[in-house]
Amino acid sequence: MRIGILTSGGDCPGLNAVIRGAVLKGTEINGQEFVGFRDGWRGVVNADIMELTRHNIRGIAKQGGTILGTSRTNPFEGENGGPENIAANMERHGIDAIMAIGGEGTLAAAKRLTDAGLKIVGVPKTVDNDLDATDYTFGFDTAVQIATDAMDRLRTTGESHSRCMVAEVMGRHVGWIALHSGMAAGAHAILIPEQKTSVEQMCEWVQSAYDRGRAPLVVVAEGFMPDSMDDPHSERGLDAFGRPRLGGIGERIAPLIESITGIETRATTLGHIQRGGVPSAYDRVLATRLGMAASDIIGDGAWGQMVALKGTEIVTVGFAEALGKLKTVPQHRYDEAALLFG
Amino acid sequence: MRIGILTSGGDCPGLNAVIRGAVLKGTEINGQEFVGFRDGWRGVVNADIMELTRHNIRGIAKQGGTILGTSRTNPFEGENGGPENIAANMERHGIDAIMAIGGEGTLAAAKRLTDAGLKIVGVPKTVDNDLDATDYTFGFDTAVQIATDAMDRLRTTGESHSRCMVAEVMGRHVGWIALHSGMAAGAHAILIPEQKTSVEQMCEWVQSAYDRGRAPLVVVAEGFMPDSMDDPHSERGLDAFGRPRLGGIGERIAPLIESITGIETRATTLGHIQRGGVPSAYDRVLATRLGMAASDIIGDGAWGQMVALKGTEIVTVGFAEALGKLKTVPQHRYDEAALLFG
Amino acid sequence: MRIGILTSGGDCPGLNAVIRGAVLKGTEINGQEFVGFRDGWRGVVNADIMELTRHNIRGIAKQGGTILGTSRTNPFEGENGGPENIAANMERHGIDAIMAIGGEGTLAAAKRLTDAGLKIVGVPKTVDNDLDATDYTFGFDTAVQIATDAMDRLRTTGESHSRCMVAEVMGRHVGWIALHSGMAAGAHAILIPEQKTSVEQMCEWVQSAYDRGRAPLVVVAEGFMPDSMDDPHSERGLDAFGRPRLGGIGERIAPLIESITGIETRATTLGHIQRGGVPSAYDRVLATRLGMAASDIIGDGAWGQMVALKGTEIVTVGFAEALGKLKTVPQHRYDEAALLFG
Amino acid sequence: MRIGILTSGGDCPGLNAVIRGAVLKGTEINGQEFVGFRDGWRGVVNADIMELTRHNIRGIAKQGGTILGTSRTNPFEGENGGPENIAANMERHGIDAIMAIGGEGTLAAAKRLTDAGLKIVGVPKTVDNDLDATDYTFGFDTAVQIATDAMDRLRTTGESHSRCMVAEVMGRHVGWIALHSGMAAGAHAILIPEQKTSVEQMCEWVQSAYDRGRAPLVVVAEGFMPDSMDDPHSERGLDAFGRPRLGGIGERIAPLIESITGIETRATTLGHIQRGGVPSAYDRVLATRLGMAASDIIGDGAWGQMVALKGTEIVTVGFAEALGKLKTVPQHRYDEAALLFG
Numbered sequence A, B, C, D: 001m002r003i004g005i006l007t008s009g010g011d012c013p014g015l016n017a018v019i020r021g022a023v024l025k026g027t028e029i030n031g032q033e034f035v036g037f038r039d040g041w042r043g044v045v046n047a048d049i050m051e052l053t054r055h056n057i058r059g060i061a062k063q064g065g066t067i068l069g070t071s072r073t074n075p076f077e078g079e080n081g082g083p084e085n086i087a088a089n090m091e092r093h094g095i096d097a098i099m100a101i102g103g104e105g106t107l108a109a110a111k112r113l114t115d116a117g118l119k120i121v122g123v124p125k126t127v128d129n130d131l132d133a134t135d136y137t138f139g140f141d142t143a144v145q146i147a148t149d150a151m152d153r154l155r156t157t158g159e160s161h162s163r164c165m166v167a168e169v170m171g172r173h174v175g176w177i178a179l180h181s182g183m184a185a186g187a188h189a190i191l192i193p194e195q196k197t198s199v200e201q202m203c204e205w206v207q208s209a210y211d212r213g214r215a216p217l218v219v220v221a222e223g224f225m226p227d228s229m230d231d232p233h234s235e236r237g238l239d240a241f242g243r244p245r246l247g248g249i250g251e252r253i254a255p256l257i258e259s260i261t262g263i264e265t266r267a268t269t270l271g272h273i274q275r276g277g278v279p280s281a282y283d284r285v286l287a288t289r290l291g292m293a294a295s296d297i298i299g300d301g302a303w304g305q306m307v308a309l310k311g312t313e314i315v316t317v318g319f320a321e322a323l324g325k326l327k328t329v330p331q332h333r334y335d336e337a338a339l340l341f342g
Helices: A015-028 A041-045 A083-092 A104-115 A140-161 A176-185 A199-211 A232-236 A249-261 A281-299 A319-323 A331-338 B015-028 B041-045 B083-092 B104-115 B140-161 B176-185 B199-211 B232-236 B249-261 B281-299 B319-323 B331-338 C015-028 C041-045 C083-092 C104-115 C140-161 C176-185 C199-211 C232-236 C249-261 C281-299 C319-323 C331-338 D015-028 D041-045 D083-092 D104-115 D140-161 D176-185 D199-211 D232-236 D249-261 D281-299 D319-323 D331-338
Strands: A002-007 A033-037 A049-052 A097-102 A120-124 A164-169 A189-191 A217-221 A265-269 A305-310 A313-318 B002-007 B033-037 B049-052 B097-102 B120-124 B164-169 B189-191 B217-221 B265-269 B305-310 B313-318 C002-007 C033-037 C049-052 C097-102 C120-124 C164-169 C189-191 C217-221 C265-269 C305-310 C313-318 D002-007 D033-037 D049-051 D097-102 D120-124 D164-169 D189-191 D217-221 D265-269 D305-310 D313-318
Touching: A002 A015, A002 A041, A015 A033, A015 A097, A015 A281, A033 A041, A041 A083, A083 A104, A097 A104, A097 A281, A104 A120, A104 A319, A120 A281, A120 A319, A140 A164, A140 A176, A140 A217, A140 A265, A140 A281, A140 B281, A164 A176, A164 A249, A176 A189, A176 A217, A176 A331, A176 B281, A189 A199, A189 A331, A199 A217, A199 A249, A217 A249, A249 A265, A265 C265, A281 A305, A281 A313, A281 B140, A281 B176, A281 B331, A305 A319, A313 A319, A331 B281, B002 B015, B002 B041, B015 B033, B015 B097, B015 B281, B033 B041, B041 B083, B083 B104, B097 B104, B097 B281, B104 B120, B104 B319, B120 B281, B120 B319, B140 B164, B140 B176, B140 B217, B140 B265, B140 B281, B164 B176, B164 B249, B176 B189, B176 B217, B176 B331, B189 B199, B189 B331, B199 B217, B199 B249, B217 B249, B249 B265, B265 D265, B281 B305, B281 B313, B305 B319, B313 B319, C002 C015, C002 C041, C015 C033, C015 C097, C015 C281, C033 C041, C041 C083, C083 C104, C097 C104, C097 C281, C104 C120, C104 C319, C120 C281, C120 C319, C140 C164, C140 C176, C140 C217, C140 C265, C140 C281, C140 D281, C164 C176, C164 C249, C176 C189, C176 C217, C176 C331, C176 D281, C189 C199, C189 C331, C199 C217, C199 C249, C217 C249, C249 C265, C281 C305, C281 C313, C281 D140, C281 D176, C281 D331, C305 C319, C313 C319, C331 D281, D002 D015, D002 D041, D015 D033, D015 D097, D015 D281, D033 D041, D041 D083, D083 D104, D097 D104, D097 D281, D104 D120, D104 D319, D120 D281, D120 D319, D140 D164, D140 D176, D140 D217, D140 D265, D140 D281, D164 D176, D164 D249, D176 D189, D176 D217, D176 D331, D189 D199, D189 D331, D199 D217, D199 D249, D217 D249, D249 D265, D281 D305, D281 D313, D305 D319, D313 D319
Parallel strands: A002 A033, A002 A097, A097 A120, A120 A305, A164 A217, A164 A265, A189 A217, B002 B033, B002 B097, B097 B120, B120 B305, B164 B217, B164 B265, B189 B217, C002 C033, C002 C097, C097 C120, C120 C305, C164 C217, C164 C265, C189 C217, D002 D033, D002 D097, D097 D120, D120 D305, D164 D217, D164 D265, D189 D217
Antiparallel strands: A033 A049, A305 A313, B033 B049, B305 B313, C033 C049, C305 C313, D033 D049, D305 D313
């Protein structure tokens, strides 16, 4: 059996470890062969293919990014897109099945293609950890660690200047990175999309920490919007290419905090450093195991299924179920973190 | 309610985060007060006590070690030991309950004291991750990361010299640290107490990796013993104080590998650096949550229970159940890692 | 002799190690006593003083920031400012001399006060490394390492997406951090205040790297301005408190690169994480030695002098000489780095 | 002009950056071509050669080890050794000159070969920083940082257990790594080959730190020998291959400290992790500049010369001068560090 692997959407620490796990398990145990599609669905649609042997995956598990490249190409668009073209490409190159490593959009596309008869299994990828069907996704641990390290640094400079430091982290729809890094770093306020914290509450936490002699640390997920504030992203508008501008909430609330509390406040947007570079050991292990399991379920012919972590074990979940629900931060987890506030 | 916290046995990254979590939850929500016993059971037996307020736990979550100190004192020994003396000490200092943060030995002692009528709850601590009642223990993630970082370094020097590098990691009875760090770093052999790998097999893996042009990396848990080798610890004997010497298996198998394969081989014993220093974000979050939950179950009067991680949630487990079983590396997890071997 | 230490201006990794070095050398060898002024010149002017003993400096060398706090207070302003008031404060508190740890502004103030008869020595502090009188300043090495680590991360995400990544680093007037981190990380363009690189040249380098299959990495110092661009800072204007806004050049050139070359481009502003947190070993050693030497020159009565690094040794330089000249990146150093470009 | 590069002796972080610097400067500016000899002098003697183009050095600067491999082969030994054979090999492969990157032994061999008429320049490599002709050698900074990070970890575990921790670091003949890492980490005793510290003195420092409530940290260079102790290496004897065993002094003095002071003491030998892995930014910059300068002096025909760091500039030094003197830790540098002791 010959399998094509693709990595799609934003990159994420651990992608290469998934590839390693799949190729090792597939070639050593499951009698499979592997190729890689270059740049996600673009490589599927355009039949842009590279060989994946045990030799050319050596040493990749600790490399950030993806050796296959990635893109946001939609496999249903363009003249070469759609299930028939893809099936024809697969047949032409002797590819029996696809292992799609990607997020919500990738898995939704994979589902449609599977429904149309293609043989696809999935490996969930979301650095934001926002997929309900799995306990954790690889990349999340690395992102949390990078954010925590950055906050450990921000705290000492904040304390030296008696400043409030605002750190903006990833998290468009959910606040997991903010929650974990903020708990780890001892944040005095954590602002996440799931919680419509008011500007007044935020400033009260900042003031309270300041009054106890601390340099307040505010962690904000990029998707957060205070309930008394218009959409912070609307003002920033679109960039030259018509895309909504990323980030910006940290830089927008910092002057608010400063003007309301009078406490000097500085914002830092961690941005792309959260998703690049050497993956944590946790993510390397999780990703390797997911890749191995994905090879197994291909062997089982479990089309339309993806692998997921439950407790300490890797399980299988149908695309339909996996796509059903965003994993948001539950109230009791936020309440735990809120004990640090103020 | 006034609670005394103790940390006992070997130190472990995250101990201070447990203390932070307990004190925050206890003082802010559960109406509890806290003191710390100095140096584990020694402080209980000798009534060596320090105040633990919100103020004096500030900033401790990212500190390695334990601000309370630790020891291996047995609370049943000595003239001040035993349940009656401890109960008298507690009453004298107005301490209603004990939160015992420790490993197998500590929890066993806590069980005996609880059986004798004392009010104790537990927080499991084992850097080796060898407790069956919890998915993971804090400290383990940090140890795995430190070991992985060290192996990433060992590999480049091994490759430059075409040497086999042997890395000895912690793990007296179980091989979890070896398994995870070895998988993360891409080890060509992982030797753990659960698997009686022969010297021949080990050398075969080394030779095979070498023949493919790799510098073989062998990861060995301190408690491993090859099946064709006498107890490696027996020969090292006892130190000047009558204690069995720690470690040494790495330095013992390295010359074996070299003499059998002819491949130049060097051993490194990672030792104490695996358990010290700044905890990973993962461990800080897990430990904080366990501390908070331990405060809660004290509020519930759940004496003889300890907190544990199951999936993404903190649960409660009775001491008796927790102590029943060592969590060893299951065969399927070892088989996954073995795909990297040779 | 009783000496007051102050840290002034922006914080910098190593400040606490200077304090440690001074107090150790002064108390153990030079027969000196120490106090700290809180928050820079503010503490001098307002006589806000804390004791500095061997006991309360323990363990500080590895802490980021400054245990004394810092501010940008001008010692000549306010009703308590000026040499007479300061001299009176010093006499009232039995302080014989001041050790001023700070940058250009601090040293200029120290010179004026010394000229007015006060006994002051200096320790140069500039994370930008822009002081001509010393080979390196502490904090610079840490900042370069943090920036390099961030760029190592940015590269893998850039390569996965075939994007150009722009990293904005510190450096208002000089490009040392950009030069060193860019050389270390293998930047394809380094933009510094000393070099009036045109937008065309910048895009040519980016395009050339892209054409060779690389994901272009552009490193830009915050003080850089392309020669065909108006002052990027003027447009950002002043913040709510009338201060010029920091940074922004990275986010301004990224869309320029994207629109001219068509290569997707993302900017990251490293910001405050470059100056916080645990100092590198290099900075801890350098800062400790400077602090020790500063204690020595106080013993020598070398008022109006500061300590500096020349080669491997600590030397003494007069304030007047130290303040004369900005240390800019010389052409031959830029030319070395430029070999990596394109 | 066609140049062969070799890396010889123990590996060292930064070797690949030297290669990058040389190839970039040589191909872009100096009109040179490059090949690499595999495994040091072995590749020279056996004409084992690989092409070194701009393409195949991409991304190597941040990799530890050496892409060329290294060995301890003596170029004068064996039937293919000696200047005539090497000259014949060079001519046969069109190699005009050799760039030898190595330590004392390599440079001594290079000198003999240069004296015999070969065209060789040198780049000094010693992780121990023991070469008098240069302010610093690349690799040293990385080793000091790794050792310091390890000691930061050892301290927290030491403090939790009120133990004395002994850390053995590299340094056969000189104590630079011990000095710098010990100063950075706040060691209570630093034991180096240059100082014949007695066991009594060592224990006095340990006891004094302990009495002040600290967990004593003792840093010992592998080449240290207490003046009242027989050669610690003699007892360890030779390994199975007749080589003197490495290290061991840390594990030997730990029980001594414990038996004399009664303070529980643990030793950790950092070993090979000090020389592997990602080089620090400092070392990447220094190594790149040395490589560039080495290309330049080949352009100048400066045979028998090596490049070196003086202050902030790269200079040229003759082999004879470079080989004359070991750079030991001067008394005043040790005295500075000793202020931390006890």
